[in-house]
Amino acid sequence: MCGLRFETPRGMDDLLPEEFAVKQRIVDVIREVYRLYGYEEVETPTLEYLELFEAKSGEEIRHRMFVFNDPHGRKLVLRPEVTASIARLVASKLSRKALPLRLGYIADCYRYDEPQWGRRRRFWQGGLELLGSRDPTSDVEILVASRDVFNKLGIRDYSFKIGHVGILRGLMDKVDQKIQDSILSYIDRKMQKEAFALAEQHVEPETLETMQRLTEMKGSREIVSKASDLLTPWEKARQSLENLSTILDIFFEIDQDIHLEVDLGFARGLEYYTGMIFEQKIVDEPLSFNGGGRYDGLVELFGGQPTPAVGCSIGITRIQMFLMKKKTVEYLETPSVVLAVVGGRAAGYGLRVADAFRSRGAAVAVDVVRRRLSDVIENAVNKGAKYLVIVGDNEMKDNKVTVRDLVAKTQFTGTLEEVFGFLKM
RNA sequence: GCCGAGGUGGGGUAGCCUGGUUAGCCCUCAGGGCUGUGGACCCUGCGGCGCGAGUUCGAAUCUCGCCCUCGGCCCCA
Numbered sequence: 001m002c003g004l005r006f007e008t009p010r011g012m013d014d015l016l017p018e019e020f021a022v023k024q025r026i027v028d029v030i031r032e033v034y035r036l037y038g039y040e041e042v043e044t045p046t047l048e049y050l051e052l053f054e055a056k057s058g059e060e061i062r063h064r065m066f067v068f069n070d071p072h073g074r075k076l077v078l079r080p081e082v083t084a085s086i087a088r089l090v091a092s093k094l095s096r097k098a099l100p101l102r103l104g105y106i107a108d109c110y111r112y113d114e115p116q117w118g119r120r121r122r123f124w125q126g127g128l129e130l131l132g133s134r135d136p137t138s139d140v141e142i143l144v145a146s147r148d149v150f151n152k153l154g155i156r157d158y159s160f161k162i163g164h165v166g167i168l169r170g171l172m173d174k175v176d177q178k179i180q181d182s183i184l185s186y187i188d189r190k191m192q193k194e195a196f197a198l199a200e201q202h203v204e205p206e207t208l209e210t211m212q213r214l215t216e217m218k219g220s221r222e223i224v225s226k227a228s229d230l231l232t233p234w235e236k237a238r239q240s241l242e243n244l245s246t247i248l249d250i251f252f253e254i255d256q257d258i259h260l261e262v263d264l265g266f267a268r269g270l271e272y273y274t275g276m277i278f279e280q281k282i283v284d285e286p287l288s289f290n291g292g293g294r295y296d297g298l299v300e301l302f303g304g305q306p307t308p309a310v311g312c313s314i315g316i317t318r319i320q321m322f323l324m325k326k327k328t329v330e331y332l333e334t335p336s337v338v339l340a341v342v343g344g345r346a347a348g349y350g351l352r353v354a355d356a357f358r359s360r361g362a363a364v365a366v367d368v369v370r371r372r373l374s375d376v377i378e379n380a381v382n383k384g385a386k387y388l389v390i391v392g393d394n395e396m397k398d399n400k401v402t403v404r405d406l407v408a409k410t411q412f413t414g415t416l417e418e419v420f421g422f423l424k425m
Numbered sequence: 426g427c428c429g430a431g432g433u434g435g436g437g438u439a440g441c442c443u444g445g446u447u448a449g450c451c452c453u454c455a456g457g458g459c460u461g462u463g464g465a466c467c468c469u470g471c472g473g474c475g476c477g478a479g480u481u482c483g484a485a486u487c488u489c490g491c492c493c494u495c496g497g498c499c500c501c502a
Binding site: 007010063064080081109111113114115116117118119120123124125188189190268279287288289290291313314315316317318319340342343344372373374375376377378379380381382388390392393394402404406409411 | 427461464492493499
């Protein structure tokens, strides 16, 4: 029944020329940021063993993975994200590389979500991962590079939401890791009741109360100092808060105009985070377009040396859909120059003219279906071409070409050099 | 996963309530009027009722199921 359906699987999109162009523009910007910050791009397989993501991906993502058996019965998964693969890489093949390592990726990811605007079952992420430093400047580097990507794309109305999982985890210092994960997962899903009901069974009443008050604290940078007094009895939590404070200080020192909200009750779906976490949002858009944080334990978990790390993953597909909605990227269906050959003998001459244009760097689409000139003109205008180059027996005889300005509706006949002058090439 | 609204040629739409011959229109595409400027105009053509069952003499239209799309919730990039 479903064997022959000429559609893409649900939630997985074909990218049509214009959509692809917008996506490519975003990828170009991300790669430019890689270059400016010294990130080396790597590629990992779309398929990984299930175990890679079972350990630390978090309940939410685990339920939304495409899992299947290969013909030999191995459990494989379509990657729901890439950070785990990067950590695997650093734990194995790159284990002898000098730290810090700066790695970037552009990769398609898969999650079995209910498709909706900005949420696809197949989507592209671009990431930056900085491994080998626990210094706050490395956290800030990720934040600043994230800012740059959005600025370079011409997106202005964005803001950062920043938190630190070390604070809540610090309060639950003595609590089993799995229980911590569950509590944070509840908080992430805005299920405060469930979170604190579970916490109540594992921490002192005083700690519980502090946790509850923390999760309500969000706002400007000032709330960090407010929280500071609250946390005096919990050394680890207090240190985490101080770490967050330092990161914010440095970030603001670089860019005073940055919009950000500090949220001390902020948790993310991924369980591997150990420190600063953040998301990047756009005004009037409910989704986040970039997210990341510090994950100091992941490389070690995959059998590598203990390696502190921080990174982010940028939602290329979401940004693409946002830019398409805003129509901010101009797209031309056809090159701005179309060349038509008329008459039976000028075909070779016409292609030589096209060659000459291209060697000057101009993109030229040749009318290869030999339509009537009026049809070529109409077609070229419909597709947004600016110039029509006409070559036929007359032009060939005098070694000239005719160029018609399709916008001004003027035209000019002359030698190639004269025409290049006319076009200011 | 839950809730809501919808699916008519490649794109956009009318028709559906009130079942009835060839499903209309706009754009695009192809060909011609017209062997090089006719970006116009005119003519012609290709191509469609999401899928499946039911009701009926007869279904785009009514009923049921499924699929898909778009919104909202939840969550995430």
